[in-house]
Amino acid sequence: MKLLKQITSILILLLAFSCSDSDSSDNLGTAKMSVKLVDDPGDYENVFVEIIDVMVKYQDDADGDDDGGWNSIGVINPGVYDLLELTGGVSLSLVDDVDIQTGTIQQIRLLLGDDNSVVLEGETEPRLLNTPSAQQSGLKVMVNQPILSGFNYDFILDFDVDESIVMAGNSDNINLKPVLRASLEVNSGTLVGEITNSDIAAEVFVDNGQGVTASTMVNSSGYFEIPGLPAGVYTVTVTPNSNTLPLYQIVIIDNVEITVGSINTLDPITLI
Numbered sequence: 001m002k003l004l005k006q007i008t009s010i011l012i013l014l015l016a017f018s019c020s021d022s023d024s025s026d027n028l029g030t031a032k033m034s035v036k037l038v039d040d041p042g043d044y045e046n047v048f049v050e051i052i053d054v055m056v057k058y059q060d061d062a063d064g065d066d067d068g069g070w071n072s073i074g075v076i077n078p079g080v081y082d083l084l085e086l087t088g089g090v091s092l093s094l095v096d097d098v099d100i101q102t103g104t105i106q107q108i109r110l111l112l113g114d115d116n117s118v119v120l121e122g123e124t125e126p127r128l129l130n131t132p133s134a135q136q137s138g139l140k141v142m143v144n145q146p147i148l149s150g151f152n153y154d155f156i157l158d159f160d161v162d163e164s165i166v167m168a169g170n171s172d173n174i175n176l177k178p179v180l181r182a183s184l185e186v187n188s189g190t191l192v193g194e195i196t197n198s199d200i201a202a203e204v205f206v207d208n209g210q211g212v213t214a215s216t217m218v219n220s221s222g223y224f225e226i227p228g229l230p231a232g233v234y235t236v237t238v239t240p241n242s243n244t245l246p247l248y249q250i251v252i253i254d255n256v257e258i259t260v261g262s263i264n265t266l267d268p269i270t271l272i
Helices: 002-026 132-137
Strands: 030-040 044-058 070-072 079-082 092-101 103-112 117-120 127-130 139-147 152-160 165-167 174-176 180-184 189-194 202-207 213-217 223-229 232-240 251-258 263-265
Touching: 030 044, 030 213, 030 223, 044 092, 092 103, 092 152, 103 152, 139 152, 139 180, 152 223, 180 223, 189 232, 189 251, 202 223, 213 223, 251 263
Parallel strands: 030 152, 127 174, 189 263
Antiparallel strands: 030 092, 044 070, 044 079, 044 103, 044 117, 103 139, 117 127, 152 180, 165 174, 189 223, 202 213, 202 232, 232 251
């Protein structure tokens, strides 16, 4: 009986040690996460969206319940923002260096409020954007990104306005069906350049021929920046504003290489 008690005590200690060791191996610490929002340009005067939260879902929490397992990481300044101001290298910082748990983030969700509207070209008054799916469940973006302890992860959400706004047939309704692309700065590169004709409005469009496209507008100084591009070879197309097309030609630059973790700078571009 005495021997049995000793064996039982040893088993209890071993079990306690095993549980403690398992807990410590699962809790590998935290990492830092930031989220920035940029925008592909669209043919509108303004596109206003109300951003109220950013959430993440880990792979281990993907239990088949699409509305479960989400963790809020907050937004620095919730409010209404004009997406068309987020071009030419301008970005909106939604989340800045928050602590997150290790694991694999499966999805990021951008949660919108009710105050979403669009001002069409040539108009001055905003029209309501219908966003039922965005309001109820958020704008989900697949990322499938492993998160390791001690690292900083800077995500870029690229909002494609032209693809996201849908005119509802013959009615006056305008629907917001957001199309977003997510990228990680550490796993991508940035393209920057300058139009020497800084007084000309122009769109810069990039395409790697394998389904990755992005675009932006040059700013008032002629500068442009497109972050979050996967490594590869791209074709860059610079299109002057339609009002200037009779005077200035489209410029196409082939074989522009983007490398991971680098700022890739084009030679100055002069529209002729």
